[in-house]
Amino acid sequence: MNLNATLIAQLVVFFILAWFTMKFVWPPIVKALDDRAKKIADGLAAADKAKADLTLAEKKVVEELRKARESAGDVRTSAEKQASHLIDDARAEAGRIIAAAREAAEAEAGAAAQRAKETLRDQVAHLAVAGAEKILRREINAQVHSELLANLKQELQ
Amino acid sequence: MATEEHALTASEYVVHHLTHLNNTGHAQENIVDWSVINIDSMFYSITLGLLTIFLLWRAAHKATSGVPGRFQGAVEVMVEMVADQAKGIVHSAESRKFVAPLALTVFVWIFLMNAVDLVPVDLLPRIWEGVYAAGGGDPAHAYMRVVATADLSAALGMSVGVLLLCIYYNIKIKGFSGWVHELFTAPFGSHPLLYPVNFAMQMIEFTAKTISHGMRLFGNMYAGELVFVLIALLGSTATVFGFVGHVFAGTLWAIFHILIITLQAFIFMMLTLVYVGQAHESH
Numbered sequence: 001m002n003l004n005a006t007l008i009a010q011l012v013v014f015f016i017l018a019w020f021t022m023k024f025v026w027p028p029i030v031k032a033l034d035d036r037a038k039k040i041a042d043g044l045a046a047a048d049k050a051k052a053d054l055t056l057a058e059k060k061v062v063e064e065l066r067k068a069r070e071s072a073g074d075v076r077t078s079a080e081k082q083a084s085h086l087i088d089d090a091r092a093e094a095g096r097i098i099a100a101a102r103e104a105a106e107a108e109a110g111a112a113a114q115r116a117k118e119t120l121r122d123q124v125a126h127l128a129v130a131g132a133e134k135i136l137r138r139e140i141n142a143q144v145h146s147e148l149l150a151n152l153k154q155e156l157q
Numbered sequence: 158m159a160t161e162e163h164a165l166t167a168s169e170y171v172v173h174h175l176t177h178l179n180n181t182g183h184a185q186e187n188i189v190d191w192s193v194i195n196i197d198s199m200f201y202s203i204t205l206g207l208l209t210i211f212l213l214w215r216a217a218h219k220a221t222s223g224v225p226g227r228f229q230g231a232v233e234v235m236v237e238m239v240a241d242q243a244k245g246i247v248h249s250a251e252s253r254k255f256v257a258p259l260a261l262t263v264f265v266w267i268f269l270m271n272a273v274d275l276v277p278v279d280l281l282p283r284i285w286e287g288v289y290a291a292g293g294g295d296p297a298h299a300y301m302r303v304v305a306t307a308d309l310s311a312a313l314g315m316s317v318g319v320l321l322l323c324i325y326y327n328i329k330i331k332g333f334s335g336w337v338h339e340l341f342t343a344p345f346g347s348h349p350l351l352y353p354v355n356f357a358m359q360m361i362e363f364t365a366k367t368i369s370h371g372m373r374l375f376g377n378m379y380a381g382e383l384v385f386v387l388i389a390l391l392g393s394t395a396t397v398f399g400f401v402g403h404v405f406a407g408t409l410w411a412i413f414h415i416l417i418i419t420l421q422a423f424i425f426m427m428l429t430l431v432y433v434g435q436a437h438e439s440h
Contacts, residue, residue, distance in 0.1 A: 010314030
């Protein structure tokens with residue numbers, strides 16, 4: 001419990017150590033701490049920004065989806081319209097074709113019937129003449145009565 | 158010491174433990190003698206001081222702003238703690254550039270010097286006796302005190318350092334004339350009759366601050382060391398009671414002392430900041 005020169009020596013050591021710490025220890029550590037604090041602050045800011053961006057993007061996506069849905073609806077509507085047009089056109093065309101075909105068939109059938117009628121008429125006349133010839137044989141002269149038969153054929157028409 | 162133990166009485170053992178190794182080779186006779194220097198105190202304080210700045214320097218050297226390791230994290234916690242305290246007490250960023258690192262150094266350094274108290278009391282002195290005897294010296298004169306802060310000169314050396322800092326900042330902040338003016342007009346007021354009273358009060362304040370600052374640390378560590386010596390003395394009775402008492406009391410006191418050494422280091426650091434902070438304020 002005595003005082004001696006240790007006091008002076010300790011005092012000097014005290015200041016040398018403090019000087020060393022001030023010069024070589026404190027600044028790098030404080031700098032690292034400040035830098036880290038800044039990094040963290042920047043990171044937090046970036047995270048906030050990313051969150052805001054995400055919200056914005058989500059909003060955009062919803063908007064785009066709505067637009068796409070709308071345009072898809074438009075496309076569908078117009079496609080349906082076009083399809084119904086096509087169907088109507090096709091139906092009309094088919095009707096026309098059917099009518100034309102029926103007409104042609106009817107005309108052909110009419111002509112055939114006419115032809116058959118005429119053939120039949122010829123044959124009936126021939127048969128009548130042949131029958132009459134067989135019955136009347138001699139009395140009836142084909143040349144004499146051909147005029148009569150032609151009249152008859154005329155009447156049958 | 159085993160060979161010497163039988164020759165030592167309890168009081169001789171304690172006195173031996175409390176005698177410094179100095180340049181004279183025997184215990185200091187006068188209360189104040191500036192020709193004497195305690196080699197043991199200087200050795201332990203310089204060694205631990207170098208260890209302090211080496212550890213701090215290593216942390217500072219590797220410090221990155223990235224993810225810190227455990228060691229860096231531990232040092233950073235201390236730096237943050239000291240920086241926060243300094244910011245709250247010393248309101249001058251310019252002064253803090255020196256005072257805050259000083260406070261950090263003081264804290265770690267005093268903590269380490271105090272922590273030597275937890276080394277078994279006879280271990281380091283016994284090793285020194287062996288070395289001293291091997292060198293041809295008388296082991297009975299191989300003095301060694303390991304706790305540098307339990308040396309009044311060392312503790313007061315540091316508190317006088319803080320006093321010098323306070324004077325430096327008083328003059329730097331207030332100007333020499335401003336400080337002298339304050340010495341004579343504060344705390345009671347500016348009146349010629351009050352000048353001597355004010356000056357006396359100021360001197361008492363500075364003296365009391367410095368003495369109590371150093372004495373508080375010294376007293377705690379000296380008492381702690383003495384208790385460890387007494388507990389060791391209990392063990393040296395070589396009875397069952399002595400052995401159990403030594404183990405029990407030694408364990409208890411060592412655990413309690415962990416608090417004391419940290420607390421005293423912290424208090425010394427805080428008072429350093431407070432005193433320097435006061436030097437910045439006008440009365």
